[in-house]
Every structure is written in C-alpha cells, then in structure tokens.
Amino acid sequence: MSQITNIDISKDYDETQGSDDVHYQSFARMAAFFGRDMKPHRHDSFFQMHFLNTGQIELQLDDHRYSVQAPLFVLTPPSVPHAFFTEPDSDGHVLTVRQELIWPLLEVLYPGKRDAFDLPGICLSLSDKPQELEALEHYWSLIARESVNDLGGREHTLVLLAQAVFTLLLRNVPLDEQASCGMRGEMRVFQRFNQLIDDNFRLHWSVPEYANKLGVTESRLTDMCRRFANRPPKRLIFDRQLREAKRLLLFSDYAVSEIAYQLGFKDPAYFARFFNRLVGSSPSAYRAEQIAVSH
Secondary structure (H helix, E strand, O other), rough: OOOEEOOOHHHOOOOEEOOOOOEEHHHHHHHHHHHHEEEEEEEEOEEEEEEEEEEEEEEOOEEEEEEEOEEEEEEOOOOOOOEEOOOOOOOOEEEEEHHOOOOOOHHHOOOOHHHHHHHEEEEEEEEOOOHHHHHHHHHHHHHHHHHOOOOOOOHHEEEEHHHHHHHHHHOOOOOOHHHHHHHHHHHHHHHHHHHHHHHHHHEEEEEEEEHHHHHHHHHHHHHHHHHHHOOOOOHHHHHHHHHHHHHHHHHHOOOHHHHHHHOOOOHHHHHHHHHHHOOOOHHHHHHHHHHHOOO
C-alpha cells in the first residue's frame, strides 16, 4: 500500500469546486489535469464516485480489471487502489466525499450488514436503468451549480446532494444475503473472466473456451458481460488486445509486424485489419498521429 500514492484532492488539485467535505469536478476537467492514463493511486478518508455518461473506461480497481462502456459508475471506497485509462471522448462527473458522510447511508441501505463497511470497489453499467439516469442528470446539474456559486447554505446543500447521488447509485448494488450471493457470485465470475482475458489474450481463445474455463455457459457469460460492462464478451477480449496494441505502438519501437506477432496474430495483415476496424486508422497511422500530438 505504501508505494501507492495517496491523492488528497483538496491539496493536489487546485481547480476543485465544492467544499472541504464534498469535491466536484467534470470528468474531462479532472482528466485534463491528472491525465487520461491515471496511474494507481488512492484517496484516504474519502469515497470517490466516477460517473461516465459518454465513452468507456479501462479500469483497475483494487486487483480487478474492467472495460466498461458508458453510462456507468465507479465507486472507490477510501484507500482502495485504482488506476484507469479513458479515451478523449469520455466525460461525466467526479464526486469525492468525506467518508463520515457516506457511512450513515450504508447503515440505511444495508441495515445490520457489517460487511457494508467493507464495501468493495464497484464498477457497474447503468445502460439498463434509463429512469435512474434521468434522475441523476438533475442532481449533477444541481451539484455543478452549487459548487461554483457562493449561495447561502451551500456546504450543507452540497452534502445533501452528494448523499442523494450516492444513495441513488448504491441502491443498484444489493448487499442483502440472497441478492448478494447472486450479484456477488456473478460479479466474481465476471472478475475472473477479466483476469482470464488479461492472462490469455495473446492466445486468441474463443468465447466458448473462456466460458468453459469459467464453468458457465456462453449465453450466461454474454448476459453477465452485458449487465456489468454493457458489451459482449468478444468485445471485452478485443478491447484488451487493442489496449496492448496501442501501448506497444506508443511506447515501443517495434515494427507493426513484430507487434502483431507479439499479440498472437499469425498474419500482420490480419492484425492491421483488426486494428483498422476498431480504431478507424491503420496501426502505423495511429502511431504517427499520436506521436505528432504528443510533440
């Protein structure tokens, strides 16, 4: 834990809007300050909520990896290490709230559950919850307004609005016995799937092969991926291959054909077509473009 940087938003980020207990900023502004490739870090004594309404996030939360398409939220409890990478079209909201303001909500949402205070990091797609999204839009605009205007009762109002947003989002994460077995059981399988992709994406396993290793049917795996990541399993595998391809194109001097072989593609021309289909440009054009942007 000691090597993982603790970021105190109020001290390390001078553009934060809000109060000492509730910090608010748009995701795009935060990413412009800290970078879109955010290395592992943590926030002691604060819960953090990332809410994305556009784009996608490649996320490492504690020791689990996710690749999720917006709309989604990520809850990071105090001191839980997290790192993420987002594309420039990802935007939304970031809310960082002192832990003492969230604990009472957990007692209300999960009465009698001691493990609520041991809440894990959560990443969940909201694509199937249009009413929640509509309600949240109102709250985000109110929080943004209260954060920048010095109105009477501002700090108190920000606390109430932040608690409302956390409540709206956390009620989608059941912790009661029955639901928790189902939800957590499925979440665990989904996390294992992400881990398997991470270990084997160069081997180009098919979706049925992954399902077989996980001991679930292909349709159940597809259902879980749609629910937790708003994407089919095949796309999650492609995302991981693509992330590695981009990393090698940007941070190594390997020729495109060598990168193709390192990623397990037998034919560099097939790799170029795969990359072009998902990114919209060839690997060499992407490399030249990104290098030009960074200089």
